[in-house]
Amino acid sequence: xAENVTPRVRVPSKASAGEEITIKTLISHPMxxxxxxxxxxxxxxxxxxxxxxTTFNGETVIDVTMEPAISTNPYFEFVAKVPESGTFEFxxxxxxxxxxxxxxxxxxG
Amino acid sequence: MMKMTLTSSGLILAALGGAAFAQEEPELVINGEIPxxxxxxxxxxxxxxxxxxxxxxxxxxxxxxSLEEDDFENPGMIFVDDARAQFDTAMGPDDQACSSCHDTPxxxxxxxxxxxxxxxxxxxxxxxEMQVNECLTERMSTDAWEYTSNDMTNMMAxxxxxxxxxxxxxxIDGPAQSTWEQGKDIYYTRYGQLELACANCHEDNYGNMLRxxxxxxxxxxxxxxxxxxxxxxxSVHDRFKGCxxxxxxxxxxxxxxxxxxxxxxxxxxxxxxxxxxxxxxx
Amino acid sequence: xxxSRRQTMALGTAALVFGPRIAxxxxxxxxxxxxxxxxxxAEATGLTLTAPEIAENGNTVPIEVDAPGAESIIVLASxxxxxxxxxxxxxxxxxxxxxxxxxRLAGTQDVVAVAKMADGTFQRASQEVKVTIGGCGx
Numbered sequence: 003x004a005e006n007v008t009p010r011v012r013v014p015s016k017a018s019a020g021e022e023i024t025i026k027t028l029i030s031h032p033m034x035x036x037x038x039x040x041x042x043x044x045x046x047x048x049x050x051x052x053x054x055x056t057t058f059n060g061e062t063v064i065d066v067t068m069e070p071a072i073s074t075n076p077y078f079e080f081v082a083k084v085p086e087s088g089t090f091e092f093x094x095x096x097x098x099x100x101x102x103x104x105x106x107x108x109x110x111g
Numbered sequence: 112m113m114k115m116t117l118t119s120s121g122l123i124l125a126a127l128g129g130a131a132f133a134q135e136e137p138e139l140v141i142n143g144e145i146p147x148x149x150x151x152x153x154x155x156x157x158x159x160x161x162x163x164x165x166x167x168x169x170x171x172x173x174x175x176x177s178l179e180e181d182d183f184e185n186p187g188m189i190f191v192d193d194a195r196a197q198f199d200t201a202m203g204p205d206d207q208a209c210s211s212c213h214d215t216p217x218x219x220x221x222x223x224x225x226x227x228x229x230x231x232x233x234x235x236x237x238x239x240e241m242q243v244n245e246c247l248t249e250r251m252s253t254d255a256w257e258y259t260s261n262d263m264t265n266m267m268a269x270x271x272x273x274x275x276x277x278x279x280x281x282x283i284d285g286p287a288q289s290t291w292e293q294g295k296d297i298y299y300t301r302y303g304q305l306e307l308a309c310a311n312c313h314e315d316n317y318g319n320m321l322r323x324x325x326x327x328x329x330x331x332x333x334x335x336x337x338x339x340x341x342x343x344x345x346s347v348h349d350r351f352k353g354c355x356x357x358x359x360x361x362x363x364x365x366x367x368x369x370x371x372x373x374x375x376x377x378x379x380x381x382x383x384x385x386x387x388x389x390x391x392x393x
Numbered sequence: 394x395x396x397s398r399r400q401t402m403a404l405g406t407a408a409l410v411f412g413p414r415i416a417x418x419x420x421x422x423x424x425x426x427x428x429x430x431x432x433x434x435a436e437a438t439g440l441t442l443t444a445p446e447i448a449e450n451g452n453t454v455p456i457e458v459d460a461p462g463a464e465s466i467i468v469l470a471s472x473x474x475x476x477x478x479x480x481x482x483x484x485x486x487x488x489x490x491x492x493x494x495x496x497r498l499a500g501t502q503d504v505v506a507v508a509k510m511a512d513g514t515f516q517r518a519s520q521e522v523k524v525t526i527g528g529c530g531x
Contacts, residue, residue, distance in 0.1 A: 028186065029189075030186075030189040058486045062482075064487055069478055076495075077494055080493075083488040324526075
């Protein structure tokens with residue numbers, strides 16, 4: 003697991019039914035591209051987060067396939083709708099098999 | 112009819128005036144609630160060498176500028192979060208955390224704005240990094256952090272973030288004066304094979320292009336700075352080191368007396384600008 | 394093998410003019426073909442790609458894609474050694490089919506987006522982004 007991976011997510015905690023809400027996510031990760039060389043000239047092996055998924059009460063909002071051209075500390079912004087109260091689940095999948103998760107409850111009322 | 116014409120031309124004038132102002136002086140407000148002074152009257156410490164002092168933020172493109180307007184878009188804030196966790200982490204044999212004495216980082220609001228400053232007990236000018244290391248070694252009986260280590264730079268970002276919007280106000284008189292004079296000497300000394308002093312770029316040529324880049328005044332009110340170039344937080348002394356290296360010189364080391372003096376001097380040139388770190392720069 | 398300066402320059406020029414350009418174009422076209430399954434791709438009418446005309450630093454370039462009703466959108470950087478950037482697949486709870494992120498561009502080039510629309514057709518949008526070179530090495 004890459005060191006010090008910290009996910010950050012911004013979701014409003016309250017929404018009205020069916021409201022469109024903007025979600026922003028940022029996670030600290032070097033996104034080592036596999037294109038760079040170290041001081042000795044050896045290729046630094048690729049190590050990236052290759053997939054990011056957001057669901058709400060189990061249903062998909064967005065599913066992103068990521069390549070090494072996504073910048074260090076990947077940022078995403080997108081729009082979700084919330085039909086009822088529930089929980090957003092955010093999952094980042096690392097090349098090394100690690101999964102980083104974060105969840106946020108939203109109350110619809 | 113006449114009245115209508117007058118009203119509409121009045122509106123047009125107002126709109127033009129507003130647009131011209133916005134174009135000349137973009138304004139930085141962080142999270143819609145922290146106004147940042149990015150342009151201020153030149154402080155006495157500049158001694159007339161600059162007509163006004165300008166934050167590096169104003170020299171960046173609109174896309175880069177906008178990254179700093181919202182903490183969520185500012186990747187530097189990731190490391191502020193890391194430092195916030197560190198602040199509450201017990202260290203050393205007595206299980207002391209920063210929060211054991213200081214409660215919350217917000218209790219230290221204002222500290223960033225007045226460092227480097229004279230330390231009576233040690234009889235020297237201390238940077239904020241030195242103060243943190245003093246806490247670690249003397250109060251918490253644990254090991255000092257390396258001067259530009261991630262732990263240290265993250266903590267600098269946290270301490271800057273809680274002071275954002277406050278005016279930089281380092282003292283240059285009294286016992287700090289000789290250190291300030293030393294820093295000023297360094298600022299105006301040409302280094303390296305390219306024979307460049309700090310002033311050659313950041314005083315004589317700010318606003319001009321260096322290849323495709325705008326030279327700034329080299330203000331440090333926004334440090335640590337998250338640079339798009341290396342996608343990490345950069346400390347003040349690492350930036351000094353990079354600049355002097357680029358003149359093709361042997362550089363001073365981060366934490367050296369020379370860089371401490373230079374930091375005091377350069378910080379004083381930004382007296383009146385807001386603390387802005389962690390900023391986002393190219 | 395010894396190469397004279399002139400030979401080296403000739404090789405370099407050939408590589409610059411033909412090698413990478415062909416390789417990149419092919420790689421981008423291949424990536425699009427893989428995404429579309431070889432179907433026709435129309436110019437964008439319902440797909441918007443937003444990217445800065447001039448990027449201050451190629452390491453972190455903000456982009457946004459927006460295609461109302463689309464199933465998925467692939468983003469490609471035609472001038473990168475590997476043009477793949479990412480694919481956004483939208484689920485039933487996406488309020489609109491838009492997303493923004495930050496990407497790496499190896500130099501001035503066209504960024505390309507291809508959307509698979511709700512009716513199964515494909516649309517393509519592209520935008521040139523000039524990547525500037527910074528001032529100092531540090």
